[in-house]
Amino acid sequence: MATSVLLVDADRYLVQPMAEYLREQGFEVTTARNYAEAIERLTEGEFDIVLSEVDLGERDGFALLDWVKEHSPETSVILMTGYGTIDNAVEAIRRGAVDYLVKPILVEELRISLDRAMAQHNLRAENRRLKRQLDDRYGLDAIVGRDVRMLQVYELIEAVADTRTTVLITGESGTGKSLTARAIHRLSRRRNGPFVEVCCGALPETLLESELFGHKAGSFTGAVADRKGKFALADGGTIFLDEIATASPALQVKLLRVLQDMEFEPIGSSETIRVDARPILATNQDLEQLVREGKFREDLYYRINVINIQLPPLRERASDIPLLAEHFLKKYREETGKPVRGFTSAAMDLLQCYHWPGNIRELENAVERAVVLCRGELIEPEDLPPTLRRSALSVPVASLPSQGQGAPQKGLKAALLEPERQLVLAALEANNWNKQRTAKALGINRATLYKKMRKLGLLPPKQDGQGRSKQAGKSGADSKPSELYARG
Ligand SMILES: Nc1ncnc2c1ncn2[C@@H]1O[C@H](COP(=O)(O)OP(=O)(O)OP(=O)(O)O)[C@@H](O)[C@H]1O
Ligand SMILES: [Mg+2]
Structure with a gap:
């Protein structure tokens, strides 16, 4: 794709030949006569390079330079002037221009400037690409899984990402809670803000409080200097409170307040601090159960359980x-x-x-x-x-079919089939014995599922009044081992 240049100058005796020269060099050129026109073109579409006269009337090329730096940071800017001063040249570079050219401009001079502008632009584009890759690493793309339950998780993540709603992520250890918390942050408008992680279970209560809310110097032994807490550090971003179930009763009270109002006082300070941080919490424990046992505050539980993302084992x-x-x-x-x-x-x-x-x-x-x-x-x-x-x-002995003597071989075969039977049975039950859905959940086609069901002796409950587990055990013993286990 050709490099795009916006050429801004009121002097049409300069603009026409310069635009022509640039087009000959393979650039895609758009022109503007003043500041307002330049901004209009810039808001219509992005340019790789802006080549602008300093003297544009009311608002000058420096103002244009500032506008571009703020709204289109990847665009490189070259300023030109009829009345160059060293001070202005220094100022232009300091404010982010690639070059400051004094008219009359020599062709070689312009060419060198343009090369430099293109190199700068490419570098910035590359940086952005790398950053996007990083986003992917922690965004939804980092989460692998096509199971229906994961699809539901993705939908939830996308739906809540750009809100300020508190999110509670639950799931057994290692199911991807931390990964999910990062994905939510990355997909939110806060992605360029901080992502601050606190593992509530890792610190003793006293330290945890200072860790979360900060402290004033001298507020306790060892507090030699003021310290910013994690909530303050998360301002403008996301605070991820991991292992929330381990919070002590005292800390639960404090968390309730900070999660409600986003306000707190550092230890030893009477000054109330307000922050704008999006809370995400995670736990691998059953909070509802802990509430019933009186180990977790009910009001805190309702405060944090607004949106619950449950990660399946x-x-x-x-x-x-x-x-x-x-x-x-x-x-x-x-x-x-x-x-x-x-x-x-x-x-x-x-x-x-x-x-x-x-x-x-x-x-x-x-x-x-x-x-x-x-x-x-x-x-x-x-x-x-x-x-x-x-x-x-190691299949539970109880699930081994009872065999007469002299048939150890058969018993072993059945035992080897057991894990597969368990897996298929669990999938069938989870999907209400719907074959289509079960096959999909197992990642096999329906014909294969039928074959397996027959081999493993699995029949839906209504077709078999005697209960399927009994029957399954029996026919499991009679069937042939699958190739796989014979090899394994
Ligand atoms: N769906 C997934 N796709 C790819 N990698 C995953 C997925 N889920 C988890 N992982 C990876 O598995 C590991 C464990 O995930 P993570 O730390 O997020 O789990 P967790 O639920 O927070 O565990 P814990 O309860 O121990 O804190 C990480 O290396 C993570 O990158
Ligand atoms: Mg974790």
Whole structure:
């Protein structure tokens, strides 16, 4: 795309030949005769370079320079003048112009200035691109998952991001609460403001208070200087209070007030501070239960539970496991430079059958470890943590079908099928035995689901008055092991 130039000068004897010269050089040129016209053109569309006379009448080229710096910071500005002074030249550069040219302007001089302006513009554009990449890293694009429940999460995130509403993120450890909090910040208009994170469980109560609200020098032993608290630091941005359930009763009272009015006093100070910070809170505990037990203030609970984003545990969105596994594989392949292409199907099946108590963090760690250990192009079951391999084999004894003597082989086969049966059964129940939805949730097609159901002896309740678990156990023992487990 051609570099665009806005040429601003009242002198048409200069403008015409200069515009012509610039067009010959491949620039896309627009002209304006004064300040007002220039602003009009600039608000209509962005320019890469503004080349402007200083003397524009009432408002001069310096004012135009300031306007551009404020409204279109990526645009480079070159000023020109008939009456150059050193002072003005210095001033122009100080205010952000690329160059200050004194008329009559030599062609070579102009060319050098334009080159410099283009280089500056490209640098700024590159910076913006990098920044956008960073935004992606912490924005919605950083969150992987296509499960219906994740789609609902994305919708909520987008809906609340640009509001000031308090958001409560709940979910087991490692389900992506911190990631979600960052995504909300990144998608909000506050994205250029601070994102301040406080882990409420990590500090003893006394320190936590000073950490949150700051203190005056001398307000307690060790408070040698004034200190700004996290709430003050989050002004204009987002404050993320993690592990909120661990807040002590005293702190809960203070939080109630600051979350309601965004007002507080630093420790040892009588001055009330007001901040504009958007609160996001997270917990992996059941707050409602804690309220019932009297361990968490009910009024605080209602204050923070305005919008609740519930992150599903990984085992409830097993269909996302391959996607996440590939995502982390790519990440660690790039980090380690190892030529690992993917997973053997046995390894992938182990990943899909495991119940992931540590959720996505545990999956990420497992994949990182596997990439490091992997000696070929594909990750094998041996590269995965022993817990995964053990859990695929250690089926509760009760679920083993009772076999007569001499049939240990059959019992083992059935045991090996158990994790898959559990997974399919859970998906069926979660989707009300709707095959279409279940197949989608499991990431397989409907025909495959039918086949699996038959193999695993899973029939919907109404077709089987005796209850499906009994039946499932029986036919599980009779069926053939899937290829996968035979290999694994
Ligand atoms: N949907 C996801 N897509 C990609 N990566 C994810 C996703 N969810 C979580 N992660 C990654 O998993 C790890 C754990 O996520 P995060 O720290 O956000 O979890 P958490 O719920 O805050 O955990 P904790 O309760 O321990 O604080 C991080 O490295 C994060 O980047
Ligand atoms: Mg966290």
